Amino acid sequence: MMRGRVAYAGAIHEAYPHGRGVRLADGRVCREEEVVWLAPIEPGTIFALGLNYAEHAKELQFSKQEEPLVFLKGPGSVIGHRGVTRRPNDVTFMHYECELAVVIGRPAKEVKRDEAMQYVGGYTIANDYAIRDYLENYYRPNLRVKNRDGGTVLGPWFVDAADIADVAQLELRTYVNGTLQQKGNTRDLVTDIPALIEYLSSFMTLAPGDVILTGTPEGVVNVNAGDEVVCEIDGLGRLVNVIASDADFNRD
Structure with a gap:
């Protein structure tokens, strides 16, 4: 549903x-x-994955890491479908990140890979913006890059896990002003969903409503004020978002 x-x-x-x-x-x-x-759910802790598609890591000229690159996001970063995200005037490169968002359905502690999918409640689409100007380096995304108000769009729908036949074969697409700019498939995840749940739950308890943003494929381009960004994932719908300027937010 x-x-x-x-x-x-x-x-x-x-x-x-x-x-x-x-x-x-x-x-x-x-x-x-x-x-x-x-947002289709009230998110708990938000875990975000960096460089979790091999071709995107190549795009940014980085190789596979020994452990997943995971960082946390605050709830104030989240907005819903058709929301507006601010692009600061002083930046030169801001881009979208279309991602499959995994929503935990029940408490998970020390879960083994073979049982991990039993702890998934469902899925939604995420568009997690990044401002490269503010990045210290690609291994340490800092707060200004990944915890900006309104910088993480979720929705429009929450889809029950049972309604997705094969979450490891979902195509992701991003359109900017109607032009296809990004395309990928969840089969290309470096660390897949069961492995992510096993890894995270090995040292902390995951709670219902926690969200894992699984990373973005290659194909990121700069976006500007006035651009419409649409992220699609098979079976999950179409997430629409608009970029606005500082002036739109009454900022100099």
């Missing part, structure tokens, strides 16, 4: 896909642009 969360008429609603837009849990049908989209 696909389900999302939206704000409409002063309340937060669970929402479902509908031919004319979205259907609210109370039965009302709204156009997609009539509602304010929230």
Whole structure:
């Protein structure tokens, strides 16, 4: 089942896909642009993977690491489908990162690889922006790069794990202003989902609602204010986001 969360008429609603837009849990049908989209789940701890597609690592001229490159993100970085992400005026290279987001469904501690998928509740799409100007180096993403307000777009739908037949064979695509710029497939993950859950749960307990952003394929390009960025993943939908300038946020 696909389900999302939206704000409409002063309340937060669970929402479902509908031919004319979205259907609210109370039965009302709204156009997609009539509602304010929230992240489809209330995220707990957000784990983000860097350089987890081999070709993207090559694109950035880095080789495979001995352990996954994982860093944490705060909840203030998250916005929903059709949200707006600010591009600071002083940067020269800001890019999208289309990613499969794995949502933990039950507490996981010291989980073995063979049992790891039993702890997945479902999936959604993430677009996790990065500003390369602020990066200390590719192995240590700093706070200004990966914890910016509104820099991580989630949605539009949460899809139950049982509804995805093979999560290791999902195609990812990113379009900027209608032009395909990025394409990849989850079969090319350097560290796959079971291995990530085994690794993380070996030293900490994963909780329901925790989110693992599994990394992005090659094909990142700079985006500018006014650009529309669309991320698609097979079976999960189409995540739309717009880039805005400092002036749009009343900043000099």
